[in-house]
Amino acid sequence: xNEHILIIHRWRDRQALYQDYIDHGTHRVxxxxxxxxxxxxxxxxxxxxxxxxxxxxxxxLGAVGELTALYGPPNRIVALNEGDLDIAALxxxxxxxxxxxTRRLARFRDKLVMADVIAAAGVPAPAYADAPDxxxxxxxxxxxxxxxxxxPRKGTASRDVVRLxxxxxxxxxxxxxxxxxxxxxxxxxxxxxxxxxWTGDRLGPWRASxxxxxxxxxxxxxxxxxxxxxxxxxxxALGEFTAAVAGALSDEPWVFHHEVFVGTxxxxxxxxTFLESGYRVGGAEIxxxxxxxxxxxLMRAAVDIQLGRRPDLPVPAEWRTGGWLLVPTPVPAPCxxxxxxxxxPPTPGEGPYAQVIAPVGDVIPQVGGYxxxxxxxRFRGDSSGDVERAVVRTAERFRLECAPLTTAAVRYQACVR
Numbered sequence: 001x002n003e004h005i006l007i008i009h010r011w012r013d014r015q016a017l018y019q020d021y022i023d024h025g026t027h028r029v030x031x032x033x034x035x036x037x038x039x040x041x042x043x044x045x046x047x048x049x050x051x052x053x054x055x056x057x058x059x060x061l062g063a064v065g066e067l068t069a070l071y072g073p074p075n076r077i078v079a080l081n082e083g084d085l086d087i088a089a090l091x092x093x094x095x096x097x098x099x100x101x102t103r104r105l106a107r108f109r110d111k112l113v114m115a116d117v118i119a120a121a122g123v124p125a126p127a128y129a130d131a132p133d134x135x136x137x138x139x140x141x142x143x144x145x146x147x148x149x150x151x152p153r154k155g156t157a158s159r160d161v162v163r164l165x166x167x168x169x170x171x172x173x174x175x176x177x178x179x180x181x182x183x184x185x186x187x188x189x190x191x192x193x194x195x196x197x198w199t200g201d202r203l204g205p206w207r208a209s210x211x212x213x214x215x216x217x218x219x220x221x222x223x224x225x226x227x228x229x230x231x232x233x234x235x236x237a238l239g240e241f242t243a244a245v246a247g248a249l250s251d252e253p254w255v256f257h258h259e260v261f262v263g264t265x266x267x268x269x270x271x272x273t274f275l276e277s278g279y280r281v282g283g284a285e286i287x288x289x290x291x292x293x294x295x296x297x298l299m300r301a302a303v304d305i306q307l308g309r310r311p312d313l314p315v316p317a318e319w320r321t322g323g324w325l326l327v328p329t330p331v332p333a334p335c336x337x338x339x340x341x342x343x344x345p346p347t348p349g350e351g352p353y354a355q356v357i358a359p360v361g362d363v364i365p366q367v368g369g370y371x372x373x374x375x376x377x378r379f380r381g382d383s384s385g386d387v388e389r390a391v392v393r394t395a396e397r398f399r400l401e402c403a404p405l406t407t408a409a410v411r412y413q414a415c416v417r
Contacts, residue, residue, distance in 0.1 A: 004028045004046075005307070006067060006074035006091075008084045010054045011371060012036045013356065015287045016080050016299040019044060022307070030067045030074070032060055036365065036372075046071065055083050057090070064091060073097070078306045080299060082156050082280045083369070085109060099306055100279075107249055108279035111153045111182045114249070118274050121248035123241075125274040131183035134170050140183045141167070147186040152179050157283065157369050158215040187273055189263030191215075193226065194238060195282045195290070197301050197313050198246035200253045205296055205315045208238045209323070210262075210384075212391055218328060224370075225391040226284070227323040230384045234262070234270050241272045249277060253311050255302040257282035284370040285324035285378050288354070293322040293380045320380055323387040325352070325394055327375040331404050333366040339401040340375070342394070350390050352377035357400075364402070374400045 005027050007018060022029055024044030031041050031048045041048055047070055049063035068074070073095045079088035086109060089102040106113045115128045129140045131150055141148055141164075150173060151161040160176050162169075163186065173181075191214060196206025212225030229235060238260070246256055259275035281287050281298040290296045294316060301311035329335050337358045345351040356376040358364055365372050377394055381387040 002027060003075040004030065004067075004071040004073070006064065006077045007031050008054050008060070008077070008079040008081075008088055009033045009041065010037045010081050010084065012039050013371060014040050015281075015371075016303070017297070018042055018078075018303070020297075021300050021303040028071045030071060032063045032067070036367065054081070055087055057087060060087050060091075064095075068095070076307050078303055080280065080302055082109075082278055082283075085279065086154070098308055105279070108277065109154055110180075111151070111155075111276060112180075114276065115182070115184075117248060118245065121244065123244055123248060123274050124272065126185035126187050128182055128184045131181040134173060137164070137170065137173070137183050138167060144185050149184045149186050150181055151184075153182050154180070158219050159368070161216050161219075163216075187261045187263075187275075189261035189271065189273065191275060192229070192238070192260050192262050193282060194242045194256070194258040194260060195286055195298070196242070196256060197298070197311060198243075198250065198254050198256055199311075200251055201247075203239065203243050203246065204301075204311075205294075205313050206239070206242060207290075207294070207319070207322075208235060208242075212325075212388065212395075218326065221328055221330075223325060223327050223395040224284075225323065225325040225388075225395065227384050227388040227391060228319075228321045230321055237270045237272060238262075245274060245277060253301075253305050254279055255281055255298055255305065255311075257286070284326055285376055288378055289322040289324060289380075292354070292378065293320050321382065321384055321387050323379040323381075323391050325375075325377040325379070325391045326370055326373050327377075327395065327398060327400060329364055329374040329402050330400060331402050333364045333372065335402040335404050336363050337361065337400070337402055339399075341399045343397050345390070345393065345397075350393065352379050352390070352394055354378040363405070374402070 009031050019042040028046040030046050051059040051063050077088050077091050077097050079085055089100055089105045092099050093101050107117050112130055118125050127144050131137050147163055147165045162172050192210050194208045197204035208229045209226045213222045218224035245258055257278040261273040263271040265271040281302055287299055290298050296313055301313050304311040337360050379387050379390045
C-alpha cells in the first residue's frame with residue numbers, strides 16, 4: 001500500500017535510521033525537520049519541510065499543511081524525540097491518523113498523571129503533589145519536610161529541575177518560566193536508568209545502567225556518564241521492578257526509558273524507588289550503544305509501534321557492557337570551539353570506541369538536550385568496572401576550550417564524582 005507517512009525529526013546525527021525501517025520507495029515519506037536535522041534526512045524522502053523548531057505548534061501545523069496538500073493527510077505520524085511526542089499526538093487527532101493521541105500520551109508526558117498511575121499500581125515512589133504555586137510547595141513541605149524537588153510536569157533532559165532546601169529557596173522558582181510543575185520528596189539514592197522494550201505482557205530485551213554524576217549536574221556544568229550494570233545481585237530485582245512499572249503504564253508494546261532510585265533496604269537488599277519514565281528510546285548515546293554494542297535497534301521497535309506494527313527484537317544470549325560520556329561546553333551555547341585534546345589512553349582499548357567532537361572553529365548551537373554538547377563518547381568492555389574506569393579517565397583527561405561568540409575563551413575541566 002502506498003501510504004503517506006509523516007516523520008517529525010530533529011536530530012542532526014543518525015540516532016534513527018528511517019530508511020531501514022520504512023520503504024521510502026513504496027511509501028511517500030515526508031519530513032518536518034529543522035535546519036540542523038536536514039543533514040540526516042534520508043535521500044529518499046518524498047518532501048522535506050524545514051521549521052525553526054519541531055515543537056513550535058504554529059510552524060509545524062503550517063509545514064504539515066503543505067505536505068498534506070501534496071500527498072493528502074498522513075496515514076501515520078512518527079515522532080521519536082520526547083520533545084516531539086506532544087505535537088505528534090495533536091496532529092493525529094486533527095488529521096484523523098491512527099496511533100497515540102494526547103489522552104493516551106498523558107501518562108507518559110505529564111509527570112503528575114504518571115505519578116498517579118504509578119501510585120495506583122502500588123509501585124514505590126516519592127511522595128508528590130501538583131505545584132501550581134509557592135503556597136502548594138510550602139504546604140507539601142509542611143507535610144513531608146525539606147529538601148524537595150520541583151520540576152516541570154512536561155520537562156525533558158532535567159530542564160528547570162530545582163532542589164529546594166528550605167522556604168528561603170522558594171525565590172528560585174520565580175526566575176523560571178511559568179508552566180505546570182510537580183513537587184516531590186527528595187531522594188538521595190543513586191539514579192539508574194533502564195532501557196528496553198515492553199511487549200505488552202512481558203519484558204523484551206532490556207539493560208540497566210548507573211549514571212556517573214547526575215542529569216541535573218550536567219545542566220550545571222558537570223560531565224555526565226552512564227555504565228551498564230552487571231551486578232548479578234541487583235539485576236533480578238531491577239527486572240521485576242521494571243516489568244511492574246512498564247505494565248502499570250501500558251498493556252500495549254512500548255519502548256521505555258525508565259529512571260529509578262537504587263539504595264539499600266534495611267535488610268541489606270536493594271531498595272528501588274520509581275523516578276520517572278519516558279515513552280521513547282533513551283537519549284544521549286543509548287540508541288548508538290544498543291546498535292553498536294548489542295546489535296539491537298530500539299529505534300526500529302519504536303517506529304514499528306507508531307506505524308501499528310508489532311515490534312520484534314532479539315534477546316541476546318550474552319551481553320557485552322556499554323557506557324557513554326557527555327561533556328558539556330565550558331560556556332553556554334552558542335559558542336565556538338577553539339581547541340580540544342584527548343591524550344591516548346595508557347593502555348590500548350581503555351578509551352572510547354567512538355567519539356563525536358565538534359571540529360575546531362565550529363559553533364555549537366543553543367538547542368538543548370544531549371546531542372549538541374561539547375563532546376560525546378561511547379565505550380564497550382567486558383565488565384561494568386572496566387567501562388566505568390574508561391568513562392572516568394576520559395572525563396578527567398579530555399580538555400575542551402570554547403568561547404562565547406562575543407567574549408574570551410573558557411576551558412572545560414572535568415567534575416566526576
